[in-house]
Amino acid sequence: GAGVSQSPSNKVTEKGKDVELRCDPISGHTALYWYRQRLGQGLEFLIYFQGNSAPDKSGLPSDRFSAERTGESVSTLTIQRTQQEDSAVYLCASSPDRINEQFFGPGTRLTVL
Amino acid sequence: AQTVTQSQPEMSVQEAETVTLSCTYDTSESDYYLFWYKQPPSRQMILVIRQEAYKQQNATENRFSVNFQKAAKSFSLKISDSQLGDAAMYFCAYRSEQGGATNKLIFGTGTLLAVQP
Numbered sequence: 001g002a003g004v005s006q007s008p009s010n011k012v013t014e015k016g017k018d019v020e021l022r023c024d025p026i027s028g029h030t031a032l033y034w035y036r037q038r039l040g041q042g043l044e045f046l047i048y049f050q051g052n053s054a055p056d057k058s059g060l061p062s063d064r065f066s067a068e069r070t071g072e073s074v075s076t077l078t079i080q081r082t083q084q085e086d087s088a089v090y091l092c093a094s095s096p097d098r099i100n101e102q103f104f105g106p107g108t109r110l111t112v113l
Numbered sequence: 114a115q116t117v118t119q120s121q122p123e124m125s126v127q128e129a130e131t132v133t134l135s136c137t138y139d140t141s142e143s144d145y146y147l148f149w150y151k152q153p154p155s156r157q158m159i160l161v162i163r164q165e166a167y168k169q170q171n172a173t174e175n176r177f178s179v180n181f182q183k184a185a186k187s188f189s190l191k192i193s194d195s196q197l198g199d200a201a202m203y204f205c206a207y208r209s210e211q212g213g214a215t216n217k218l219i220f221g222t223g224t225l226l227a228v229q230p
Contacts, residue, residue, distance in 0.1 A: 031216075033217060033218075035218075040222070040223075041222055041223075042117070042119075042204055042206075042220030042221050042222045042223055043158075043204070043206075043218065043220045044220075045215075045217040045218065045219070048215045048216075048217055056215045056217070058215075059217070089156060091156075091158065093158070099210070099216060101160055101163075102218065104157060104158035104159075105157075106155065106156050106157050107156045109156075
């Protein structure tokens with residue numbers, strides 16, 4: 001079946017602009033995670049959605065970052081007033097529930113000029 | 114807070130040989146999972162192998178096996194009969210299984226594996 005998809009694959013933006021990144025999880029997966037991967041680094045947790053529960057936003061680095069998810073469908077990660085340090089690959093993962101394997105998408109590479 | 118450390122930024126192995134990638138972690142929890150993920154240039158994270166902390170037996174998946182030393186908080190990955198397709202970045206990751214935990218993955222900084230023909 002279809003895996004996790006993310007769009008766009010690459011995004012170049014100017015400092016100060018807002019960007020929206022999209023994640024389409026595997027159908028039926030109730031858990032959805034966003035991670036950030038800076039160049040040469042491991043993945044850092046950003047936010048977690050589980051069904052209709054309140055999301056765990058503990059990994060969001062600043063109030064410029066926000067994310068939404070409607071039910072068990074698409075999620076969008078929004079970065080407002082982008083800064084150069086926001087340049088990274090943003091990866092989304094989904095899981096059938098909170099305890100099973102996370103399946104990753106191919107990521108969005110964000111470059112802030 | 115839990116941390117994961119990979120002390121080998123880069124490793125190299127000859128095709129058909131065996132290589133071991135190191136990982137240590139720090140936690141005060143008793144219930145957790147450990148993982149090794151592979152990330153090729155396509156950026157797609159692929160689960161290689163997982164280990165439940167309560168299991169003493171080391172996990173094995175075909176050519177991939179782990180050496181899990183719970184007391185030492187060590188979790189190394191052994192790749193046998195290395196193939197060109199094994200060349201990738203390898204990440205060690207920790208996931209809490211404590212009640213109420215988000216089950217987010219905590220990653221090390223990765224080891225870039227090159228396979229020489």
